[in-house]
Amino acid sequence: MTVESNNREAAVIVVAAGRGTRMGTKESKQYLLLEDKPIFVHTLEVFVRLPFIKEIVLVTGELDVPRCQDWVRAYGMEHTVKVIPGGAERQHSVYKGLLETDCEWVLVHDGVRPFVSEAQVTACYEAAMQDGASILAVPVKDTVKQVNDQAYVTSTPDRRSLWAIQTPQAFRHSDLKRAHEEALKDGFLGTDDSMLVERLGVAVKVVEGSYSNIKITTPEDLDYADFIRTKEKTGRG
Template identity: 65%
Template sequence: MSNSVGAVIVAAGRGTRMGTAESKQYLLLQGKPIIVHTLEVFQRHHLISEIVLVTGEEDVERCREWIRTYKLDKVASVVAGGLERQHSVHLGLRNLKTAWAMVHDGVRPFVQEKEITACYEQAREIGASVLAVPVKDTIKQVDREGKVVSTPDRRSLWAIQTPQTFRLSELLAAYQSAELDGFLGTDDSSLAERCGIPVAVVEGSYANIKITTPEDLDFAEFTQRSRGEEES
């Protein structure tokens, strides 16, 4: 039990940037919903013993049907999310029964097995971990008028992805603290950081994109085809 790992897959958003009536996580990628591709990665991983899927209330039943259709038997429950991503994750965490928790975006179907393993191992060593990639572009900090305030050293900047991995009890405590204080973080690790939990960065891949725009979907189709050709 002390080494058991569960995953909360968050797919409760209704993003508008895709420009489609259907939520992005349910759009088809090579004939299969994006969320199913994501769930299958964690279903296959030997470390993962339990998955909780968090989705919109109106989508719970069809997600349960997909879980049966695609034989995703590690999915222990499908729960309806909250108003904000943070609320949705909290609801998912409350349904996990493992010692460790990974939180992952439902629209990141290209995370690799070795990245999941590395995140877990680093979290076990340091306390918590986040998958990330070094920032490629020069970043400018600007004020409200659009004037440049500073140019941070790019070598210290990382673009944060998921999964993010924590000891479940510690992350639940961080969420409870944030709720009591009315703090809304930008990601799960920001809640852990404010509670003093050390968080390590695990270098991931630029291919682990979050599919939010039509251009992302085009890239995802290309990536999926390329992976299929490599495996065949």
């Protein structure tokens, strides 16, 4: 299935409500500057350029809504991006975003993943329409050990079956909303949206992404982000 250029029927929820402590800065990671522009703005611009994205909801901290709205206006996205306050947990923020959208398909993306490409987003969206749900991921490079509470190795999973999960993740809106409501009812807190949908028995297709689609959470990530941006501009790599 191919997404037609005039088929604007998907929404995206960009989650940027976390405070983050691993960055070691007073400012939240999503508002740190990358090439003189807040990281989350780089992220939003990827989705603004995609013709099949009809709605963009930026979910941020309640106190940050006014300045995010200012940034959205400053970069000419006020007619495309709606800014709303999030919840106590990422999961709650995504659900609040879902209540603001009504497209049949919805993508969820981390606000601090600015290097996802338009091609990757499109591939994830197409896979969801074909298979019902999809997530971007990359094969794990390192050997992974399962360890018990006493820090002893209990098993070594086959690396060929392990993938590191990224965003965006794409779902039928009704499935994701039901998954969130079931999780809320059960008091279940998942580590990503796919985990909630999997609880419903929905099969989730993995779409290979890129190792450069990093989540910027530490100072080292920010240094690597500068390297990636420089490489993109010079055409090296």
